[in-house]
Amino acid sequence: MKRMIEDKLNKWKVSGSRKPLLLMGARQVGKTYSCLEFGKNNYQNVVYLNFEGDMRLLHDIFREDLEPARIVQELSYYSKQAIIPEKTLIIFDEIQACEMALNSLKYFCENAPQYNIIAAASLLGIAINRGKYSFPVGKVDMVTMYPMSFDEFLYACGKDLLLEKIKESFSSFKPLSAVYHEEALSLYHSYLVIGGYPAVVKTYLEKNDFNVVKAQQANIANAYIADMAKYSTPNITIKSTDIFNTLPAQLAKENTKFRYNIIKSSARAKDYELSLQWLKAANVVLESIKATEAKHPLSVYQEIDSFKIYYSDVGLLSYKAGIQPQDVISNISSHRARGMLAENYVAQQLVAAGYPLNYWQSSGTAEIDFIIRIDDSIIPIEVKSADNVRSRSLSVFADKYNPDYAIRFSTKNFGYENSIKSIPLYAVFCL
Template sequence: MERKIVNRLIAWKQSAKRMPLVIYGARQVGKTYTALTFGKTHYKNTVYFNMEGSSEVAAIFERDLNPERIIRELSVKSGQTILKGDTLIIFDEIQACERALTSLKYFCENEPDYHIIAAGSLLGVALNREKYSFPVGKVDMMNLYPLDFEEFLWATGHRELCNLIKEAYEHFTPLSLHETAMDLYKIYLVVGGMPRAVSEYVETKDFDFVVAAQKMLNDAYIADMAKYASPQETTKIMAAWASVPAQLAKENHKFQYKVIKSGARAYEYETPLDWLKTAGMINKCVRITEGKMPLSAYADNSSFKVYMMDTGLLCSKFDIAANVILSGPTSFNGFKGALAENYIMQALVTNGFTPYYWSSPGKAELDFVFQDKQGNIIPMEGKSADNVRAKSLKSYISLYQPYYAIRVSARNFGYENEIKSIPLYAMFCIKRN
């Protein structure tokens, strides 16, 4: 599967200021596959070491962190000559070997011409630091997310449709294939962007196989909880994780601890929620009290919404059948809104934004507010259908007079009353960088 991160990897390879690179992210988002594919495509040879699966490799880093000795022994272990600039060295599951992660500092300082990519669980890299510090300032870092909708279209053979969507966004003219794009967007909601689920869909077009893959991914995350947390913490983390669909099913999506269990308190579940966020499994959207710069200064961290990192995993946790999403009854429209919100949040985070939501002392509540690349504070309202009444958005515009506002919905591209109408399938076009 083609991933957008490859362009950033090429830039990293060519950079004169290149440092060892850590690719991090949630489990099963394609870190190892991406690194290996990049190595085989852009280097003369690639040497791969799984830090979790070999005690011999881990032992190489125990004696000292001298890069010359480490390279010599890694060459013997791999049976290949490791050449500066021509060989890509991949340390997979780097979180399993603290000394290997620390060694990246010494490669940066003493042997910067070796090209090293370390891939690791975001959670393990962040938490598994018992004796040695993280090499802050001595590594480049990239976060890999699940496939976004554009990458999904590439994987399913709709690259030309991507180009048409981007042209329509650039010129802000209606897309003639609007219905086709909307149908594919609905399929993406069900399948999501986890590579294994996408692969099952591409190969079989059978949603039963997709759901089976998603269930296995969920089991893998639960196994991770037990691996990195104590039994007592694991119980709370699992309860918080299990509550996310129910939080989104409420009319008001603000996170409520009582949904986890009756009588639950914030102090009991703040750490489990931070754990899930650190693991890349959820995205938090914090409330702001004012739509002013800087947004973080007006954040109310006690009020927030929680979204899952992938709509496909959300659908599978809710046991929502594919046909309900693709052509569901009107009785399902309420949750379609929550699903669309989750998708929009996921797209904004993937594209480099830090989204907030806004609510006034009255009843107005706006789904998303973020800062664009020009520094403008942009309000955004999300709708799952083409009914676009936007009282909250209009209230925000009246109060703060933003440079422009965005409504994301099932409608085609358009512009009226200083509101840009952007179809749901075009979220990948809204980029920070």
């Protein structure tokens, strides 16, 4: 499976940066596989070390001191492999399980930059938020990895030609030929069910059985809940699980702003804030914050108490919502179900493309699903799950801010009219 993270790993290797690379992301997004493939293709050998797999001997190597020369010598002996500067890739997997290994990255950066190190972490944000670990600020390069985006999914499905045709139509804004457009929509609907976890995509391609897909998604959801129990207090675990399980109800509302009383009628923000922070720090969910003004920098105009929460993977939403796969694929699921899947999908693709998530709401009833900065402009994005695209919210936004153009994602083909770029949902990755 081709992953876009490969390009970032290659840039790190050739950039001349002498810092270790910290690769962050939720469990099951493919960090370990991508690191191993990168090492296999670019180095003489790979020394792979998993700090959750060996909680004794491996951890002991980092307890004595943090002198890189000694650590490298003992890691070489432990792994039974030579560690050669510039020619060996050292992978510290699940580094959040060993605080001293994390701290050692500072000393590798300062005193032994000749060693190429990638440290992968699933739950490091949680440990740092709890004040458990110090962080080697300025001593590491950082990259975050997400579930497979739709273009990565197309690569995995062997749809290279279709992918190129989509990119060509996006560049020219000429409609995509019907034969390609219909297939792309069909694959988009499949992706809404399957999502972007590599193991789930692989299972689907091998088995073509949605029951097996759902079983694998159940395993991933249960693994996240197990992490909550393992890495947080019982109180936070219960509340994190409640938030995680009730997200479909949040996203199915007409107004998808996160409301604590959806969890239970007596719920209050102060009771659930830490649990929500846990889910965000674990990269299990995505947050979109309301912007009171569509001006840059958007961070200045954020209303942090008004936000939306999405699953980090749209396939997980399909599974947790109990939506029947065939209803989504045949596009006969309810309007509300289609709407929440499309909105979560767009959020996931925007984050994968590097855009922070914000939405805008007028003092009245107008709401723009997402606003992003492209060049020097704040661009409004409206998401429609079908080809019925009538809406007054874009007009309200345009009258107030006069953007260069607006974007509308729907099932309609590419087009440009009245300063609105119509982009099919399958082409969000092109932004």
